Amino acid sequence: MVDRMGENTQPDRGHFVAEYTTVQSVFVRHRNCLLLRADFSPLFVGYYLHLMQHALCHPHREVETFKQLLAFFALYVVSRPWKEHHAWTINAKGPQKANYFVTGSSQTQDIVGRIFTDNVRDTDVTMLYAQNICPERETHTSVVPLSADSPAAWIEEFFRASEQRQARAFMGQGDIFYLVTAEPDADYDWLNELTVDRVAQIEEQEQAKLLETRDFTYRCGCSAERIIPVVRAMMKDFADVLSEQGKLEVSCPRCGAGYTITREMVGGLGSAQDSC
Secondary structure, eight states, rough: BOOTSSSSSSOOOTTSSSEEEEEEEEETTTTEEEEEEEEHHHHHHHHHHHHHHHTOOOOHHHHHHHHHHHHHHHHHTSSTTTTTTEEEEEEEOOOOOOEEEEEEEEETTTEEEEEEOOOOOOOEEEEEEEEEETSOOOEEEEEEEEOOOSSSHHHHHHIIIOOOOOOOEOOOSTTTEEEEEEETTOHHHHHHOOHHHHHHHHHHHHEEEEEEEEEEOOOOBBHHHHHHHHHHHHHHHHHHHHHHSEEEEEEEETTTTTTEEEEHHSSTTTTOBBOO
């Protein structure tokens, strides 16, 4: 595969499950816009399996918001160069007060995240904190206040404020999602008049060319073995709990998966084989 920036990069598929979400990047000629689309059913199945595996439970409304955020975030990642790793944290105001964290990279082909509903800081304005990490330059951080209350509107506001260009986000039939971004010399009248039905028919109504595809699965890669070194490094904080209870309940900061760490495991890696 070749990305839009001309970099020949092939991610490692070694960890792939049987099904994954394929995001298509399509250039719309004469409109100078980029269409990004995918059926996110496989990614959502991976997310639900993760919730079941680790007995994680969240309110339905927050789960639906998180799924939409996962989809639009993945489309955004594909609009960017391969080498970048992105992470977003959204502190959403009430009545749907929650924190949403998503992160992913085209190189690792992973999208993952979690929902926080306990001890969420009160805020009058929904805030998006975005990090763009690339090995060839310093990490770029953006802080964007959001006036809307849906992931589709969030990503459109993010494009205007951080990317300094326009984008339109749509939810289609089933689990199909679309993102249309303005490129140099874009036809803004056409872009502003788009509807979800017109977006679904772009290739029938416009001259369009498939540029590339990128694949994603819902996967964190965390495990008890990977968390144990962190516990060892913070033994001063955990020593009393391990001494009194003989174990420590910890969760992955990226995906929320829970692990039980015992004194024996901290002394030596033990036999924990859980991973997600």
